Amino acid sequence: LAKTTQPISMDSYEGQEVNITCSHNNIATNDYITWYQQFPSQGPRFIIQGYKTKVTNEVASLFIPADRKSSTLSLPRVSLSDTAVYYCLVGPISSGSARQLTFGSGTQLTVLP
Amino acid sequence: NAGVTQTPKFRILKIGQSMTLQCTQDMNHNYMYWYRQDPGMGLKLIYYSVGAGITDKGEVPNGYNVSRSTTEDFPLRLELAAPSQTSVYFCASSYSRTGASPSSGANVLTFGAGSRLTVL
Numbered sequence: 001l002a003k004t005t006q007p008i009s010m011d012s013y014e015g016q017e018v019n020i021t022c023s024h025n026n027i028a029t030n031d032y033i034t035w036y037q038q039f040p041s042q043g044p045r046f047i048i049q050g051y052k053t054k055v056t057n058e059v060a061s062l063f064i065p066a067d068r069k070s071s072t073l074s075l076p077r078v079s080l081s082d083t084a085v086y087y088c089l090v091g092p093i094s095s096g097s098a099r100q101l102t103f104g105s106g107t108q109l110t111v112l113p
Numbered sequence: 114n115a116g117v118t119q120t121p122k123f124r125i126l127k128i129g130q131s132m133t134l135q136c137t138q139d140m141n142h143n144y145m146y147w148y149r150q151d152p153g154m155g156l157k158l159i160y161y162s163v164g165a166g167i168t169d170k171g172e173v174p175n176g177y178n179v180s181r182s183t184t185e186d187f188p189l190r191l192e193l194a195a196p197s198q199t200s201v202y203f204c205a206s207s208y209s210r211t212g213a214s215p216s217s218g219a220n221v222l223t224f225g226a227g228s229r230l231t232v233l
Contacts (some may be wrong), residue, residue, distance in 0.1 A: 032220075034220075034221065036222070041201075041227065042224075042226060042227070043117075043203045043205070043224025043225055043226060043227055044156070044203075044222070044224050045224070046221045046222065046223075049221065087155065087156075091220070092220075101146070101158065101220070101222065102157075102158055102172065103148070103155040103156040103157070104155050105154060105155045106155055
C-alpha cells in the first residue's frame with residue numbers, strides 16, 4: 001500500500017493561496033492521487049484527482065512532479081469556508097483496489113480573517 | 114438524487130448490545146465501503162464490497178459484519194458492542210471498472226453524512 005505523509009496542520013489568511021503537500025514515496029505505476037476535503041461532522045468530499053503533471057478544476061489545482069513521489073494541492077485565494085481537513089489518497093482507480101483506499105490523518109487547514 | 118443515505122444519525126448503545134447501521138445509495142455504484150473515524154483521526158476502512166454478494170475485510174473488521182444482498186444496500190452489523198466501537202461511521206460508494214480513466218470519476222468516493230455511535 002502506498003503510505004502518504006501530510007503536515008498535521010496549516011494556517012493561512014483569507015485571500016492567500018494555500019499549498020498542501022503530500023509525500024507518497026512508494027507510489028505504484030497504476031496509482032492515482034486523489035484529494036478529499038472534510039468539514040466537521042460531515043463525510044469527506046472529493047476535490048481533485050490526477051496521475052501526473054498538473055490537473056485543474058474549478059476549485060483547486062493538483063501538481064504532480066515527474067517522479068510522482070509527492071503531490072501538491074493548491075487552493076487559490078482561500079476563504080474562511082475553506083477551513084477543513086484535507087486528505088491525500090493514493091491508489092489505483094481500476095477495479096479490485098478497494099482495500100487500498102486508505103486515509104491518512106489529513107491536514108487541518110485553518111483560514112484566518 | 115439522494116446519493117448515500119445513512120441511518121441512524123446518532124445512537125447510544127450499552128455494552129453488549131447489537132445494532133445495524135443502514136446504508137443505501139441510489140447511484141448504481143458497484144463498490145461500497147464502511148469507514149470509522151475516531152476523534153481527530155483519519156478514516157479507517159472496516160469492510161468493503163465490490164458488488165452484490167461480495168464483501169471483504171478492510172483494516173479494522175473485528176467486531177463487525179456486513180452483507181450486500183442488493184447493489185443499493187450495505188448494512189453494517191455491530192455484535193456485542195464495546196466502548197472501543199464508539200466512533201463516527203461513514204458509508205461510501207463508488208464505481209470502479211477495469212481500465213477506468215480519471216475523467217470518468219471512477220473510484221471517486223461519495224460519502225454519507227455519517228452515523229455517530231456511542232457505546233456506554
